Amino acid sequence: xxxxxxxxxxxxIGLFVTYMLIPIIATYVFSVATKWDASILPEGYTLEWxxxxxxxxxxxxxxTNSFIVSFSAVIAGLLFIVPTTYWVHTRxxxxxxxxxxxxxxxxxxPAVVLALALIRVYNFAPLAxxxxxxxxxxxxxxxxxxxxxxxxxxxxxxxxxxxxSALNLGANTLQILVRVIAPNILPGILSGSLLVFATVFAExxxxxxxxxxxFKTFPILLxxxxxxxxxxxxxxxxxxxxxxxxxSLAILWVSGRGRKPMEEALGAR
Amino acid sequence: MAYLELKNVSKFFGTVAAVKDFNLAVEKGEFVxxxxxxxxxxxxxxxxxxxxxxxxxxxxxxxxxxxxxxxxNKRGTGMVFQAYALFPNMTVRDNVAFGLEVTGHPKAExxxxxREMLALxxxxxxxxxxxxxxxxxxxxxxxLARALAIRPRVLLLDEPLSALDAVVRVALRGEIRRIQLxxxxxxxxxxxxxxxxxxxxxRVVVMNQGLIEQEGSPEEIYRQPKTRFVAAFIGTANxxxxxxxxxxxxxxxxxxxxxxxxxxxGASSRVVVLVRPESIALHATAPDSHQPNVLTxxxxxxxxxxxxxxxxxxxxxxxxxxxxxxxxxxxxxxNQRVWLTxxxxxxxxMANP
Numbered sequence: 072x073x074x075x076x077x078x079x080x081x082x083x084i085g086l087f088v089t090y091m092l093i094p095i096i097a098t099y100v101f102s103v104a105t106k107w108d109a110s111i112l113p114e115g116y117t118l119e120w121x122x123x124x125x126x127x128x129x130x131x132x133x134x135t136n137s138f139i140v141s142f143s144a145v146i147a148g149l150l151f152i153v154p155t156t157y158w159v160h161t162r163x164x165x166x167x168x169x170x171x172x173x174x175x176x177x178x179x180x181p182a183v184v185l186a187l188a189l190i191r192v193y194n195f196a197p198l199a200x201x202x203x204x205x206x207x208x209x210x211x212x213x214x215x216x217x218x219x220x221x222x223x224x225x226x227x228x229x230x231x232x233x234x235x236s237a238l239n240l241g242a243n244t245l246q247i248l249v250r251v252i253a254p255n256i257l258p259g260i261l262s263g264s265l266l267v268f269a270t271v272f273a274e275x276x277x278x279x280x281x282x283x284x285x286f287k288t289f290p291i292l293l294x295x296x297x298x299x300x301x302x303x304x305x306x307x308x309x310x311x312x313x314x315x316x317x318x319s320l321a322i323l324w325v326s327g328r329g330r331k332p333m334e335e336a337l338g339a340r
Numbered sequence: 341m342a343y344l345e346l347k348n349v350s351k352f353f354g355t356v357a358a359v360k361d362f363n364l365a366v367e368k369g370e371f372v373x374x375x376x377x378x379x380x381x382x383x384x385x386x387x388x389x390x391x392x393x394x395x396x397x398x399x400x401x402x403x404x405x406x407x408x409x410x411x412x413n414k415r416g417t418g419m420v421f422q423a424y425a426l427f428p429n430m431t432v433r434d435n436v437a438f439g440l441e442v443t444g445h446p447k448a449e450x451x452x453x454x455r456e457m458l459a460l461x462x463x464x465x466x467x468x469x470x471x472x473x474x475x476x477x478x479x480x481x482x483x484l485a486r487a488l489a490i491r492p493r494v495l496l497l498d499e500p501l502s503a504l505d506a507v508v509r510v511a512l513r514g515e516i517r518r519i520q521l522x523x524x525x526x527x528x529x530x531x532x533x534x535x536x537x538x539x540x541x542x543r544v545v546v547m548n549q550g551l552i553e554q555e556g557s558p559e560e561i562y563r564q565p566k567t568r569f570v571a572a573f574i575g576t577a578n579x580x581x582x583x584x585x586x587x588x589x590x591x592x593x594x595x596x597x598x599x600x601x602x603x604x605x606g607a608s609s610r611v612v613v614l615v616r617p618e619s620i621a622l623h624a625t626a627p628d629s630h631q632p633n634v635l636t637x638x639x640x641x642x643x644x645x646x647x648x649x650x651x652x653x654x655x656x657x658x659x660x661x662x663x664x665x666x667x668x669x670x671x672x673x674x675n676q677r678v679w680l681t682x683x684x685x686x687x688x689x690m691a692n693p
Contacts, residue, residue: 229424235392236425238412240439240490250442254429 148217182276216266224259349398376547418492433467619686
């Protein structure tokens with residue numbers, strides 16, 4: 072009975088992993104396939120599609136634009152969401168349910184609605200259809216991904232006592248935030264940054280509607296290629312995956328040194 | 341004018357008064373404890389001195405300066421919290437140096453001072469360790485070093501020992517007193533542990549429901565409690581309900597007790613006579629007839645407490661406890677008839693509302 076149960080579990084997990092991995096593997100294979108329509112495996116392999124992708128005049132422009140938007144959204148999140156969350160946790164705990172609710176709203180509003188609303192309200196220069204408006208939209212759109220992990224981290228530490236100890240020792244709010252609170256909620260800040268970066272990097276609807284052709288992002292280029300040649304689009308997808316991986320690893324690596332003692336400290340509790 | 345003064349200080353949370361019209365004057369170098377059950381307002385009072393709570397009425401002055409509305413990071417008070425207040429991301433050295441670094445002291449001075457503080461709390465080699473690598477007692481020593489490093493004008497301790505186990509607690513309270521006396525630093529200590537308050541303070545302030553019940557030296561608080569609350573809260577006191585007969589006698593059941601009756605209590609007013617268990621002598625046989633204050637009853641329980649044995653005796657329905665030196669308890673048995681005697685001077689009489 073027990074044996075059958077575990078076989079069933081392995082089978083289920085196996086199915087799930089296959090379901091998750093097949094599209095990714097297929098995309099990787101498709102991006103290096105010469106022809107792949109009537110056979111189980113491609114008829115031949117080539118790097119031609121990557122060459123086309125890299126040589127496309129918009130390749131580096133859209134990649135740069137996407138980086139600008141993603142990094143700006145992460146930085147805005149760090150500058151606005153993190154202090155706000157901290158402030159509500161320590162000074163205005165009664166407002167926390169309200170903030171929790173506000174942070175669910177972006178999930179409830181479709182990106183199309185958000186984009187059209189932003190375009191209509193901010194229809195004046197210099198904001199109208201500008202990259203700045205796109206970044207602002209992305210900040211709203213990705214807010215919950217920064218808020219949730221940061222809020223959870225703040226709940227896991229004794230943020231009140233830490234704040235009061237630091238205040239008592241003469242620190243000002245900025246010093247407390249940077250030297251005491253931020254290092255202790257670093258795991259939350261990091262996963263929040265990663266989630267925001269990945270979400271915004273892959274964001275298509277807002278970019279397409281707000282800036283469109285005037286400030287093309289990587290997903291827009293990808294969608295354009297889907298209409299022309301699926302294999303080049305697959306190559307672009309692989310590049311997009313790779314960028315997300317490198318960004319994740321970079322953030323983890325940069326924080327690696329400062330993180331260790333704190334992880335030990337949290338583990339010891 | 342006293343060094344630290346709280347005048348008519350009140351603090352309300354909603355409609356509930358946490359502290360009511362509180363007045364306290366602490367002299368320079370004095371060690372004052374705020375003692376009371378949880379919710380009595382002692383921690384709120386301490387937090388108002390630190391600046392974490394704003395009083396709704398009244399003023400707080402420190403060294404002649406009105407600090408009532410000075411923000412907590414400009415007050416120069418050093419606070420030690422109950423637990424978990426060390427910065428977990430920093431080494432011990434960085435924790436102790438924090439207060440000096442954020443206020444821009446020169447580096448050489450900081451290193452010197454950190455070394456001195458760690459030596460003061462007897463953990464000179466702990467600088468490179470992280471808080472989680474220290475025991476609870478060591479963490480509180482570091483918290484003390486960190487609070488003292490900023491050379492505070494007042495040291496505030498908020499139940500610093502309550503999260504520690506008994507042995508460490510007793511050792512560390514001695515350390516706190518030694519360091520306090522060595523530096524001559526004005527200290528306000530909050531605790532709910534009466535033994536702790538009595539053993540380390542110059543003066544004890546007993547609080548209940550936001551009000552001061554009594555303040556005085558530990559001896560005064562213990563020997564002459566002014567209210568029934570203080571009598572019951574500090575140590576153990578037998579409370580014998582009776583009626584005043586005259587200036588020197590109170591009727592307790594069918595016994596006339598010889599006790600000093602305060603002048604404001606007239607004849608036949610209802611009173612309670614307080615006697616500490618250690619003031620009561622226990623006899624296995626009836627004492628001389630000329631002895632004052634003889635009660636008799638049967639032994640209910642015998643509790644061994646190490647150096648002493650606490651015996652509870654049922655005296656006509658009233659439970660009276662007496663402490664006997666442990667060595668003398670051998671003769672006692674349950675339901676045995678015993679006699680209790682105590683001196684008139686050991687008693688205190690107060691009105692029974």
